Amino acid sequence: MTEEKILLDHGSGGKLSHSMFSEMILPLFENFELSKQDDGAILDVEGARLAFSTDSYVVDPIFFPGGNIGDLAVNGTVNDISMCGAVPKFISVGLIIEEGLPVKQLKIILETIAAAAKKAGVKIVTGDTKVVPRGKADKIFINTSGIGVIPAHVNVSGSNAQPGDKIIVSGTLADHGIAVLSSREGLKFDSDIKTDSAPLNKMVQSLIRSGCDVHVLRDPTRGGLGTTLNEIASQSRVGIRIDEMSLPVTGPVRGACELLGFDPLYIANEGKLIAFVPEKDVDKALEIIRQDVFGKVAVIIGDVTSEDPGKVFLQTSIGGVRPIDMLTGEQLPRIC
Amino acid sequence: MTEEKILLDHGSGGKLSHSMFSEMILPLFENFELSKQDDGAILDVEGARLAFSTDSYVVDPIFFPGGNIGDLAVNGTVNDISMCGAVPKFISVGLIIEEGLPVKQLKIILETIAAAAKKAGVKIVTGDTKVVPRGKADKIFINTSGIGVIPAHVNVSGSNAQPGDKIIVSGTLADHGIAVLSSREGLKFDSDIKTDSAPLNKMVQSLIRSGCDVHVLRDPTRGGLGTTLNEIASQSRVGIRIDEMSLPVTGPVRGACELLGFDPLYIANEGKLIAFVPEKDVDKALEIIRQDVFGKVAVIIGDVTSEDPGKVFLQTSIGGVRPIDMLTGEQLPRIC
Numbered sequence: 001m002t003e004e005k006i007l008l009d010h011g012s013g014g015k016l017s018h019s020m021f022s023e024m025i026l027p028l029f030e031n032f033e034l035s036k037q038d039d040g041a042i043l044d045v046e047g048a049r050l051a052f053s054t055d056s057y058v059v060d061p062i063f064f065p066g067g068n069i070g071d072l073a074v075n076g077t078v079n080d081i082s083m084c085g086a087v088p089k090f091i092s093v094g095l096i097i098e099e100g101l102p103v104k105q106l107k108i109i110l111e112t113i114a115a116a117a118k119k120a121g122v123k124i125v126t127g128d129t130k131v132v133p134r135g136k137a138d139k140i141f142i143n144t145s146g147i148g149v150i151p152a153h154v155n156v157s158g159s160n161a162q163p164g165d166k167i168i169v170s171g172t173l174a175d176h177g178i179a180v181l182s183s184r185e186g187l188k189f190d191s192d193i194k195t196d197s198a199p200l201n202k203m204v205q206s207l208i209r210s211g212c213d214v215h216v217l218r219d220p221t222r223g224g225l226g227t228t229l230n231e232i233a234s235q236s237r238v239g240i241r242i243d244e245m246s247l248p249v250t251g252p253v254r255g256a257c258e259l260l261g262f263d264p265l266y267i268a269n270e271g272k273l274i275a276f277v278p279e280k281d282v283d284k285a286l287e288i289i290r291q292d293v294f295g296k297v298a299v300i301i302g303d304v305t306s307e308d309p310g311k312v313f314l315q316t317s318i319g320g321v322r323p324i325d326m327l328t329g330e331q332l333p334r335i336c
Numbered sequence: 337m338t339e340e341k342i343l344l345d346h347g348s349g350g351k352l353s354h355s356m357f358s359e360m361i362l363p364l365f366e367n368f369e370l371s372k373q374d375d376g377a378i379l380d381v382e383g384a385r386l387a388f389s390t391d392s393y394v395v396d397p398i399f400f401p402g403g404n405i406g407d408l409a410v411n412g413t414v415n416d417i418s419m420c421g422a423v424p425k426f427i428s429v430g431l432i433i434e435e436g437l438p439v440k441q442l443k444i445i446l447e448t449i450a451a452a453a454k455k456a457g458v459k460i461v462t463g464d465t466k467v468v469p470r471g472k473a474d475k476i477f478i479n480t481s482g483i484g485v486i487p488a489h490v491n492v493s494g495s496n497a498q499p500g501d502k503i504i505v506s507g508t509l510a511d512h513g514i515a516v517l518s519s520r521e522g523l524k525f526d527s528d529i530k531t532d533s534a535p536l537n538k539m540v541q542s543l544i545r546s547g548c549d550v551h552v553l554r555d556p557t558r559g560g561l562g563t564t565l566n567e568i569a570s571q572s573r574v575g576i577r578i579d580e581m582s583l584p585v586t587g588p589v590r591g592a593c594e595l596l597g598f599d600p601l602y603i604a605n606e607g608k609l610i611a612f613v614p615e616k617d618v619d620k621a622l623e624i625i626r627q628d629v630f631g632k633v634a635v636i637i638g639d640v641t642s643e644d645p646g647k648v649f650l651q652t653s654i655g656g657v658r659p660i661d662m663l664t665g666e667q668l669p670r671i672c
Contacts, residue, residue: 003438003439003440004438004439004440005435005436005437005438005439006433006434006435006436006437006438006439006442006467007435007467008435008467008468008469009467010433010465010467011433011465011466011467011468012467017465020465021465024442024443024446025446025463028446028447028449028450029449029450029453029459029460031459031460031461033426033459033461033462034459034460034461034462034463040462041426041428041461041462043425043426043461043483045381045384045386045425045426045483045485046382046383046384046485047382047383047384048381048382048383048384050381050483052426052428052461052462052483053428053462054428054429054430054462054463054464054479054481055430055464056430056431056432056464056466056479057466058432058466058468058472058473060468060472089379089381090369090377090379090381090388092377092388092389092390092481093390094390094391094392094430094479094481095392096392096394096432096477097342097346097347098342099341099342099343099344100341100342101341101342102339102340102341102342103339103340103341103342104339104340106342106360107360110360110361110364111364113364113365114364114365117365123365123367123369123370124365124367124370125367125369125370125377125379125388126369126370126376126377126388126389126390127361127370127390128390128391128392129346129347129353129356129357130347130392130393130394130670131342131343131344131345131346131347131348131669132344132347132394132396132474132669132670133344133669133670135471136394136396136473136474136670137394137472137473137474137477138468138472138473141432141473141477143390143392143430143479143481145390145428145430145479145481147379147381147386147388147483149381149382333467333468333469334466334468334469334472
């Protein structure tokens, strides 16, 4: 009899992560806020509606083209809070450092955290530092948690997709995952591919202020666009169709994916969002997203149907249709 | 020229941790909330006063007499929020798991987290799971962050100690540190020593509801009572005198400390608080704390003076007086 063990795949953000959450975690902690399964919890606190989110970052390497674990950790939580329709305000930073990390590297990471917080307009208000002996962690892991305020009229959730909604993606796919991979030893194939790590709070706030009826916001990080769309199809009990021809992927990223046998649909993004809006508002929403510095090449990639609830289909470039499942197996461990 | 590296001592909670915070972290993230240096940040959010705190747990071993990393992580954040005078409400849980952790162990830890949250009356509302390859972490690390609500009239801070205040400790010292140490291989000296890990929120709420004028609350975790008193003496610019004869330490813990050359003043506690209250309220405060299940042997250990601001002195059992500094060096790595 072999003992069941935790696998890398349990942390992929894909199918096994989801089954662990729904089988092991949710039944134990059962409460309304957690069961919503959005990027953050929506809380009623003293009459205010707050979004509260947490993420740990274990990316390897800690420095990669276009960024490091510091801005990744700040932007990640800023974005998770933003995807609840909230304005992110306060961030905590918890460091787990491996003994022997050069102080110079820590300083660069802390400076990057401070700069990212400033850029996003959030305050780092509390933190914690642990150091473990050499060999008991890998250089540095960072947890960020954050609090945001949800404006009174906003109601954004992965459960709110409706048949007829159009789906916008705010930019090119898979840049972050391929950038990190490219910086791992032995896999340097194109130095032009950089992480897309960016704060999306201003884009979200412009969208919400515009009066567009935004149903769903989500940032397709671990597990990629394919997994995120499956989560939404499942939460909202709707079908989703996307058009392969419309998916924005840069030439170098497409080339790297072909070379390595990766599907950009399952590669992590760290500065992109998908927005579900009713058809009547989609042109306006697209225009607003494109005005944001991180949304210049936003496009419509598909729509929501009442058929096949819980399922996602891809209209392929050669005219076929294939189902898109959640990520199975771990393509790229320690991508964020 | 040797490159400066991070040492275990940077995570001790003692002197080097403090100098790293004040030299490397605080100047970068400068803001009022962080500069207060209390156990959590106090935030104004939409008219409510919230406490927000974070801590990562890297304790080794993950199972030890009286508990495991799961209840330690919940109680730790419940207590940090409580020490701000707040009522803890919502907790996040971020897991970093080493590939290969037996699922059975993870289940026990998750069940312990759920039970600890229930006991403390807080909700686990959001979370995150990362898995890193074998050898890149050590079994499991847990971050908890939390949000609490501060009642309108409450003003508790490490900066509020005043000359004349009496200092109460809610129970025996050093149990947690010695329990964890005793369970490390080769150091099994007494199986009766258990962690004191416990939620202190109900004790704090009773104290606050009683109308006692509580100036400071703090839980002496990493770095122990000696370090915590130094933090308060420094934050409040007051002197502190404590009486060695009054310090509550159980026989087995005292014996273990003598055997190993440890000073209980610097060993971590995970279910104790110290309270600073004016002399007029101290009897009432002591009575209330003693009524709590975790405060039965609470005692007064010393008082606050206007002399020697920033310094802590111990009246020894043989009649002398010696200065008590913050912890220097790392006595017990990975104690929490």
